[in-house]
Amino acid sequence: MNITAIRKDFPILHREVNGKPLVYFDNAATSQTPQQVIDVIVDYYQNYNANIHRGVHALSQEATDKYEQARVTIQKHFNIAKSHEVIFTSGTTHSINMVANGFGAFLSVGDEIVVSALEHHSNIVPWQMLCERTGAILKVIPMNLEGELVMETYKELLTNKTKLVFCNHVSNALGTVNPVETIIQEAHKVGAAVLIDGAQAAPHIKADMQALDVDFYTVSAHKVCGPTGAGMLYGKEEWLKKLPPYQGGGEMIAEVTFEKTTYADLPHKFEAGTPNICGGIAFAAALDYMNVIGFKDIATYEEELLEYATEKLLTIDGLKIYGTATNKTAVISFNIEGLHPYDIGSILDKLGIAVRTGHHCAQPIMEFFNIPGTVRASFSFYNTKEEIDALVMGVERARNMLL
Amino acid sequence: MTIEKIQEEIIDEFSMFEDWMQRYEYMIDLGKSLPLIEEEYKTDDHIIKGCQSKVWVHAKLQEDKLVFTADSDAIITKGIIAILIRVFSNQKPQDIIDANTNFIDEIGLKEHLSPTRANGLVSMIKQIKLYAVAYQTQLK
Numbered sequence: 001m002n003i004t005a006i007r008k009d010f011p012i013l014h015r016e017v018n019g020k021p022l023v024y025f026d027n028a029a030t031s032q033t034p035q036q037v038i039d040v041i042v043d044y045y046q047n048y049n050a051n052i053h054r055g056v057h058a059l060s061q062e063a064t065d066k067y068e069q070a071r072v073t074i075q076k077h078f079n080i081a082k083s084h085e086v087i088f089t090s091g092t093t094h095s096i097n098m099v100a101n102g103f104g105a106f107l108s109v110g111d112e113i114v115v116s117a118l119e120h121h122s123n124i125v126p127w128q129m130l131c132e133r134t135g136a137i138l139k140v141i142p143m144n145l146e147g148e149l150v151m152e153t154y155k156e157l158l159t160n161k162t163k164l165v166f167c168n169h170v171s172n173a174l175g176t177v178n179p180v181e182t183i184i185q186e187a188h189k190v191g192a193a194v195l196i197d198g199a200q201a202a203p204h205i206k207a208d209m210q211a212l213d214v215d216f217y218t219v220s221a222h223k224v225c226g227p228t229g230a231g232m233l234y235g236k237e238e239w240l241k242k243l244p245p246y247q248g249g250g251e252m253i254a255e256v257t258f259e260k261t262t263y264a265d266l267p268h269k270f271e272a273g274t275p276n277i278c279g280g281i282a283f284a285a286a287l288d289y290m291n292v293i294g295f296k297d298i299a300t301y302e303e304e305l306l307e308y309a310t311e312k313l314l315t316i317d318g319l320k321i322y323g324t325a326t327n328k329t330a331v332i333s334f335n336i337e338g339l340h341p342y343d344i345g346s347i348l349d350k351l352g353i354a355v356r357t358g359h360h361c362a363q364p365i366m367e368f369f370n371i372p373g374t375v376r377a378s379f380s381f382y383n384t385k386e387e388i389d390a391l392v393m394g395v396e397r398a399r400n401m402l403l
Numbered sequence: 404m405t406i407e408k409i410q411e412e413i414i415d416e417f418s419m420f421e422d423w424m425q426r427y428e429y430m431i432d433l434g435k436s437l438p439l440i441e442e443e444y445k446t447d448d449h450i451i452k453g454c455q456s457k458v459w460v461h462a463k464l465q466e467d468k469l470v471f472t473a474d475s476d477a478i479i480t481k482g483i484i485a486i487l488i489r490v491f492s493n494q495k496p497q498d499i500i501d502a503n504t505n506f507i508d509e510i511g512l513k514e515h516l517s518p519t520r521a522n523g524l525v526s527m528i529k530q531i532k533l534y535a536v537a538y539q540t541q542l543k
Contacts, residue, residue: 018423340477342456346517350423358455358519372456372476401428402478 001297006382009034009289013382020352023387028172028331028378029356030222031203033286037225040285044278051274067277070284071267074232077287078217079208084266085240087233088280092199095218095233096166098270099195100126102243107163109135114157114192116167117143118176120362123168123197136163143368147174147323155186162192169201169217173362173376174323175331177201184214193239199223203380204302204329206295215239221279226286230279233270240266247272298381302330305379309388316395322374330379336395339402341375347398348375353391406498409490410506417510426515430482437485438492440472451526455519456480458527462534468493469538471531480520483512484527491531496542499535504528 007013010032015022024032044066050059052067068083075083089095107113113127117140131138139162141154149167158165165187170177180196187194195216198207202219209217216239221230235243245252245263249272254262263269290298309332313319318337335341345357358373359366366373377391404412420426440449444461451458456477462469471492473484490506491499507513507528513521 340456340480342477342520343479346479346520347424347427349517350427401431 001301017352018350023353023390025377026354026356027380031225034289036289037282037286041282066281070281073284079210087267087270088275089231089233090229091220091231092218097126098246099216100130101246104134105244107134107136111136111163112161114139114165116141118171120172146325147176148325158190162190164193166195168197170329172200173365175328176325177327221283224286226283227279230276230283245269249273306330308385312392333374333376335374341373343402344375344398348394351394353394406502414509423515431478433485434478434481437481438472440474451530460530464538496535496539
């Protein structure tokens with residue numbers, strides 16, 4: 001992997017912030033966009049911007065073709081059996097709400113939904129709302145001090161009342177890679193469906209939908225070098241056929257009379273209205289870009305960065321890392337004894353270093369560790385060891401200033 | 404000193420620094436000298452919403468002037484509130500109500516804070532003014 005060449009692909013990595021070269025370590029919040037993807041976005045608006053699927057003219061046909069090609073690219077990337085099992089959405093939150101909204105049809109009072117303790121808010125709230133609506137009960141898979149799910153308890157939580165299990169593939173706050181294979185297999189034994197949130201996994205792990213045998217899987221384009229406002233919901237055909245549509249509107253209908261509307265076939269049943277056409281096309285272009293670099297190489301390199309950063313950061317007095325799972329992605333959540341994460345983040349920002357501070361939309365996890373939040377540095381394949389050195393120096397400087 | 408005079412003083416002080424690192428260092432120092440709120444007032448009633456860090460502010464009337472105390476779990480936030488307290492503490496409620504807060508723009512505080520912290524700053528000023536309104540009513 002040629003990092004110098006890769007970094008040239010990302011114009012934003014060459015800008016300055018507060019008079020210092022940008023060090024971008026907020027990749028778990030959003031990834032940066034390479035020129036190749038920016039070109040695709042520009043090309044769309046310069047050359048074939050049109051509404052899709054219903055136009056009679058050439059531009060509409062071109063845009064439709066590209067959009068449907070994008071669906072196939074995404075299908076192949078995730079080894080999905082059928083292209084209509086790929087539903088374009090605005091991102092993971094939209095995808096999850098789509099399932100949560102429709103799943104009410106399969107729940108009755110006393111049924112159970114199992115969720116992991118490592119969830120992002122967007123993964124908790126829709127299910128709480130669903131439980132309120134249906135009288136179903138929410139159960140939580142606990143985690144241990146390393147930030148790993150306690151699988152023995154998970155197995156005990158599963159009963160014939162369990163209708164749905166949801167869990168992220170990778171935790172956004174701690175970087176833990178969850179054993180989704182086992183989670184899925186165990187859930188299926190009791191007949192429960194499984195939704196895996198792949199938002200944080202997608203930039204690091206090329207997930208195989210057929211091998212996983214997962215029922216639903218969600219991804220956001222902006223975490224994999226694509227644009228914001230685009231993403232996917234993968235659903236097994238049998239589930240997508242059963243699941244009621246989420247929104248009414250154009251494109252999702254086959255026939256409309258005032259008496260009755262029949263819904264369109266998959267995937268259009270779930271794609272009401274004019275979609276983010278450019279976003280969908282750029283999403284596929286971003287996956288293409290990452291595949292050229294190769295997910296195997298990306299994983300190896302990021303692991304190297306993670307090890308390097310962990311070792312260096314731990315030399316700082318009073319620094320504690322949260323989330324020490326054996327299997328984790330290149331995310332380091334940390335605090336320094338006696339300091340507020342927000343103060344550390346503010347100083348780092350003045351040094352041109354972008355990190356995330358706060359509870360990372362995962363307040364239950366922060367409550368578990370009894371902390372107001374953490375500083376989170378999340379690395380990508382375009383980051384370097386020199387940048388990590390800058391981070392370590394920045395944290396040391398912040399510590400000296402603040403203590 | 405009048406609110407306006409204190410504001411001018413702060414604008415002067417901030418203009419002497421070369422970069423924002425130095426200004427941050429100054430704010431951290433100010434934060435360390437913040438007149439601390441008494442522990443008994445560190446309750447949810449005194450928490451200011453809209454901050455990523457926790458901020459407590461309390462006001463009491465001494466003769467005809469309002470005296471503020473505060474605290475925060477983050478030191479830079481303490482520095483920000485210390486600046487506000489320097490401006491607004493020991494002033495008459497009506498003067499606090501009437502005071503404009505342009506000095507914040509002039510020292511560039513807002514654009515150098517993260518969006519959440521800038522929101523927090525707005526909430527702090529709002530809370531200080533609300534205290535002033537409440538005590539002004541009481542004085543009448």
